[in-house]
Amino acid sequence: RKEVEQDPGPFNVPEGATVAFNCTYSNSASQSFFWYRQDCRKEPKLLMSVYSSGNEDGRFTAQLNRASQYISLLIRDSKLSDSATYLCVVNSMGTDKLIFGTGTRLQVFP
Amino acid sequence: DARVTQTPRHKVTEMGQEVTMRCQPILGHNTVFWYRQTMMQGLELLAYFRNRAPLDDSGMPKDRFSAEMPDATLATLKIQPSEPRDSAVYFCASGEIPGTAKFFGPGTRLTVL
Numbered sequence: 001r002k003e004v005e006q007d008p009g010p011f012n013v014p015e016g017a018t019v020a021f022n023c024t025y026s027n028s029a030s031q032s033f034f035w036y037r038q039d040c041r042k043e044p045k046l047l048m049s050v051y052s053s054g055n056e057d058g059r060f061t062a063q064l065n066r067a068s069q070y071i072s073l074l075i076r077d078s079k080l081s082d083s084a085t086y087l088c089v090v091n092s093m094g095t096d097k098l099i100f101g102t103g104t105r106l107q108v109f110p
Numbered sequence: 111d112a113r114v115t116q117t118p119r120h121k122v123t124e125m126g127q128e129v130t131m132r133c134q135p136i137l138g139h140n141t142v143f144w145y146r147q148t149m150m151q152g153l154e155l156l157a158y159f160r161n162r163a164p165l166d167d168s169g170m171p172k173d174r175f176s177a178e179m180p181d182a183t184l185a186t187l188k189i190q191p192s193e194p195r196d197s198a199v200y201f202c203a204s205g206e207i208p209g210t211a212k213f214f215g216p217g218t219r220l221t222v223l
Contacts, residue, residue, distance in 0.1 A: 032210065043214035043217055045214070049211060087153070096158065096208040097143075097166065099155070100145075100152060100153040103152065
């Protein structure tokens with residue numbers, strides 16, 4: 001079983017839609033959580049960190065459920081420019097290793 | 111705007127040749143990571159360094175891969191001899207504080223024929 005699992009998608013949604021991605025992780029000692037975004041043929045870029053109490057950044061909301069070991073990302077009012085692959089990332093306590101999920105592909109259409 | 115830089119951006123080589131990839135981390139970042147990305151496996155951690163010391167290279171095939179940090183501004187990843195299955199994008203990333211987000215370079219796209 002992979003340490004971080006995501007639905008690969010693709011999720012095809014119209015502009016203005018709300019879309020949510022989930023991610024599960026297997027190591028209960030994981031301490032830090034992130035969502036990265038990766039555009040085609042580009043490097044992964046930090047979208048947002050995920051905090052225990054949940055956090056919001058504009059149209060993006062991230063949630064963490066430690067008991068069930070999953071992380072979610074909600075995108076409201078989708079834009080064409082949101083089309084990308086969204087990578088769920090965790091790292092374990094005592095290490096500085098970031099473990100990446102394989103990503104969920106989002107395609108927003110007009 | 112501080113960035114991680116990587117060279118070369120693209121490399122095409124023949125099986126059996128040596129390949130060296132270079133990375134300049136963001137100034138002041140003391141952890142450096144090498145990742146490999148393929149369609150099948152996604153992003154895999156190959157090795158990482160803190161304060162230039164290798165901390166974990168368990169993800170790296172030891173017989174042909176080696177990673178070093180000759181100084182704080184340069185990390186290298188070497189493959190010798192290269193094989194077609196090494197074809198992938200190799201990313202370098204750096205970070206400042208343990209447990210926080212890391213910043214990626216643009217990657218080296220390697221093709222081994």
